[in-house]
Amino acid sequence: MALLAGRTVLLRAGVRLGAEAATRGGNGARRFASHRVLVEPDAAAGIATIKLKNPPVNSLSLEFLTELIICLEKLENDKTFRGIILTSDCPGIFSAGLDLREMCGKNPAHYAEYWRAVQEIWLKLYLSNMVLVAAINGASPAGGCLMALTCDYRVLADNPRYRIGLNETLLGIIAPFWFKDNLVNTIGHRAADRALQLGLLFPPTEALQVGMVDQVVPEDQIHSTALSVMSQWLAIPDHARQLTKSMMRKATADHLIKQREADIQNFVSFISKDSIQKSLQVYLEKLKQKKH
Numbered sequence: 208m209a210l211l212a213g214r215t216v217l218l219r220a221g222v223r224l225g226a227e228a229a230t231r232g233g234n235g236a237r238r239f240a241s242h243r244v245l246v247e248p249d250a251a252a253g254i255a256t257i258k259l260k261n262p263p264v265n266s267l268s269l270e271f272l273t274e275l276i277i278c279l280e281k282l283e284n285d286k287t288f289r290g291i292i293l294t295s296d297c298p299g300i301f302s303a304g305l306d307l308r309e310m311c312g313k314n315p316a317h318y319a320e321y322w323r324a325v326q327e328i329w330l331k332l333y334l335s336n337m338v339l340v341a342a343i344n345g346a347s348p349a350g351g352c353l354m355a356l357t358c359d360y361r362v363l364a365d366n367p368r369y370r371i372g373l374n375e376t377l378l379g380i381i382a383p384f385w386f387k388d389n390l391v392n393t394i395g396h397r398a399a400d401r402a403l404q405l406g407l408l409f410p411p412t413e414a415l416q417v418g419m420v421d422q423v424v425p426e427d428q429i430h431s432t433a434l435s436v437m438s439q440w441l442a443i444p445d446h447a448r449q450l451t452k453s454m455m456r457k458a459t460a461d462h463l464i465k466q467r468e469a470d471i472q473n474f475v476s477f478i479s480k481d482s483i484q485k486s487l488q489v490y491l492e493k494l495k496q497k498k499h
């Protein structure tokens with residue numbers, strides 16, 4: 208069982224937390240890894256690096272999201288850690304966003320369960336008391352971009368293939384209001400309006416210009432840059448930084464928290480429409496055919 212936003216929910220049978228490994232790292236810190244979420248602890252520095260490992264593209268399936276939620280809960284409750292670096296273990300891809308297969312050809316109960324997990328990961332990341340630095344070492348569309356947007360600082364590796372943005376409209380779907388709120392808080396209303404309507408995916412130089420990321424660095428410097436940013440943020444007393452973070456983010460998070468059930472119902476009825484199912488299937492098919 209896992210605790211999701213104050214409620215205890217049963218993990219789906221497919222989520223094999225029994226397979227989770229717990230060992231001691233060189234510095235004595237507890238190292239834990241599930242199938243798809245690798246955690247590299249540096250207890251002395253108070254930093255944990257989370258590496259997303261759901262090949263080939265780190266798509267956010269229900270099982271992957273559940274593992275990630277549990278991992279974040281553990282870190283949040285472990286006083287050893289004050290900061291998380293979020294990065295990818297899949298070469299060239301930070302995350303392909305929500306797993307389209309979770310939103311295609313399933314039943315309403317599944318869509319509702321899936322959307323609750325998507326809301327949960329966003330709330331966990333967005334409201335985390337820890338410092339979150341995204342070390343974006345690959346393409347980061349849609350839900351991948353959203354995860355990065357929840358972080359306190361974003362470093363993007365300088366590779367024109369590593370585009371980032373909320374491209375939902377290109378799939379014939381709509382970014383929910385809380386994706387939009389998170390983007391507006393990051394890049395401002397005008398830039399978000401344009402980016403969302405056009406479904407823009409920004410290459411690094413443009414992502415930096417528009418404020419989608421805070422820094423662009425050569426790929427081989429991404430981790431060292433994330434570490435040095437982290438030490439700058441960790442130099443601030445926790446209580447002052449955490450209260451300030453909460454002051455800046457609470458209204459945005461409350462907007463979703465207050466409408467959580469209605470948001471799930473909206474998602475389920477939207478995604479269940481024949482026209483939307485068709486658009487998603489066509490998009491998935493195009494992705495598959497791209498290689499041939």
Ligand SMILES: CCCCCCCCCC/C=C/CC(=O)SCCNC(=O)CCNC(=O)[C@H](O)C(C)(C)COP(=O)(O)OP(=O)(O)OC[C@H]1O[C@@H](n2cnc3c(N)ncnc32)[C@H](O)[C@@H]1OP(=O)(O)O
Pocket residue numbers: 263264266300302303304305306307308346348349350351374375378380381382383473474477478491494495496497498
């Ligand atoms: C008024 C009512 C309001 C209600 C509001 C409701 C609104 C609903 C909103 C729902 C929000 C959704 C947000 C999302 O995150 S949707 C997902 C968007 N993601 C994308 O568009 C990315 C798609 N993928 C890519 O562009 C590329 O794959 C890549 C990430 C750039 C990587 O390219 P690369 O060439 O390396 O890899 P391939 O394209 O060959 O992909 C390898 C295999 O992975 C499959 N794949 C890719 N992305 C996904 C995905 N998101 N989900 C599932 N599967 C994915 C791809 O098909 C390949 O599979 P194959 O090997 O079987 O062919």
